[in-house]
Amino acid sequence: MIISNLQRVMAIATVATLGLGATAAFAVDSSPLVINDEETIATHAPAAPFLENLDEVISGWAFRSTETQALQLDDFDNPGMIFVDQAIDEWTKVDGTAGKSCAACHTGGPEEFAGLRATLPKWNEEKQALYTMEDYINECRTERMGAEAWSWSGASMTAMNALISLQSRGMTVNVATDGPVADMWEQGKEIYYTRVGQLDLSCANCHENNYGNMIRADRLSQGQVNGFPTYRLKNAKLNSIQGRFKGCMKNVRATPYKVGSDEFRALELYVSSRGNGLMVESPSVRN
Numbered sequence: 035m036i037i038s039n040l041q042r043v044m045a046i047a048t049v050a051t052l053g054l055g056a057t058a059a060f061a062v063d064s065s066p067l068v069i070n071d072e073e074t075i076a077t078h079a080p081a082a083p084f085l086e087n088l089d090e091v092i093s094g095w096a097f098r099s100t101e102t103q104a105l106q107l108d109d110f111d112n113p114g115m116i117f118v119d120q121a122i123d124e125w126t127k128v129d130g131t132a133g134k135s136c137a138a139c140h141t142g143g144p145e146e147f148a149g150l151r152a153t154l155p156k157w158n159e160e161k162q163a164l165y166t167m168e169d170y171i172n173e174c175r176t177e178r179m180g181a182e183a184w185s186w187s188g189a190s191m192t193a194m195n196a197l198i199s200l201q202s203r204g205m206t207v208n209v210a211t212d213g214p215v216a217d218m219w220e221q222g223k224e225i226y227y228t229r230v231g232q233l234d235l236s237c238a239n240c241h242e243n244n245y246g247n248m249i250r251a252d253r254l255s256q257g258q259v260n261g262f263p264t265y266r267l268k269n270a271k272l273n274s275i276q277g278r279f280k281g282c283m284k285n286v287r288a289t290p291y292k293v294g295s296d297e298f299r300a301l302e303l304y305v306s307s308r309g310n311g312l313m314v315e316s317p318s319v320r321n
């Protein structure tokens with residue numbers, strides 16, 4: 035199965051175009067991620083039954099170089115934590131016409147949100163919509179604070195997202211795929227397996243059929259989102275999930291969907307659920 039898919043990819047995109055090597059030159063690091071010498075985060079887990087082509091799900095951390103991995107081993111070395119500190123300041127800052135800060139209402143502190151990240155995105159009954167972390171934060175800003183919405187992948191949003199996601203670090207990803215989100219989940223799955231762009235590649239071609247292999251100078255992971263928002267060495271900031279999707283679509287020279295679009299929401303739901311069983315490790319560090 036894997037071999038035939040790989041051959042298909044190779045047939046479509048030549049090795050020369052992509053530098054996609056069939057040689058699985060590395061054994062995937064199966065050691066757990068131990069943060070601050072005390073918090074053990076499993077980086078491998080059995081795949082959810084709906085993942086027909088995978089036995090195991092693996093965190094992107096396991097595919098990175100030793101140097102990049104090391105940055106996530108200690109919160110003092112993790113550049114993502116600088117933004118978490120900024121969000122802690124933001125938490126108590128009054129903003130908007132209601133004269134409120136996050137702290138004014140969420141009196142238990144960001145710790146109130148422990149567990150939330152592991153379940154997102156999820157159905158919001160009241161709004162009758164699929165909600166991402168960005169939606170929850172902006173709903174409070176616009177409807178409860180009378181403040182302006184933050185831009186989806188902007189510095190304030192990704193920092194607050196990281197602070198809230200951090201409260202779920204080490205918790206097992208458990209995103210619901212049924213009930214009111216079932217149709218969106220199917221749509222997300224379809225997008226995941228549809229080839230797009232001049233290179234005519236789907237998410238699955240790279241992240242399901244070729245993880246562990248090299249593409250140009252980079253090593254392909256399963257494209258999991260359990261570590262988002264992610265600090266990337268490449269752009270020296272925190273990156274949103276949908277911002278990353280956009281980058282991957284551009285790389286295959288497809289016109290990316292917009293952040294916050296129905297398509298990317300569906301894709302975020304599907305991709306997040308592919309990580310069910312892994313642990314939240316936000317904010318992660320990647321190249």
Ligand code: HEC
Pocket residue numbers: 125134135136137138139140147150170171174175178179194198
């Ligand atoms: C005026 C009060 C108020 C302010 C100010 C406020 N929130 Fe909220 N927030 C709420 C209420 C009410 C809810 C919905 C009920 C709940 O789940 O706690 C909520 C829900 C949330 C949720 C979803 C919680 C969940 O588990 O479903 C998040 C995340 C959140 N707020 C973040 C923030 C952030 C970040 C700020 C500051 C930028 C903020 N809120 C400001 C009142 C507020």
Ligand code: HEC
Pocket residue numbers: 093094095097226235236237238239240241249252253254255256257258259261264278279282283285286301305320
């Ligand atoms: C041409 C191959 C290719 C395709 C197609 C592709 N990606 Fe990627 N993607 C990469 C590379 C290379 C990276 C960086 C190394 C890695 O983590 O795999 C990456 C990284 C990611 C990451 C970050 C993983 C982490 O641990 O931080 C996510 C999430 C992701 N891709 C999702 C997607 C989605 C969703 C699609 C389909 C819309 C997609 N990718 C299509 C090549 C691809």
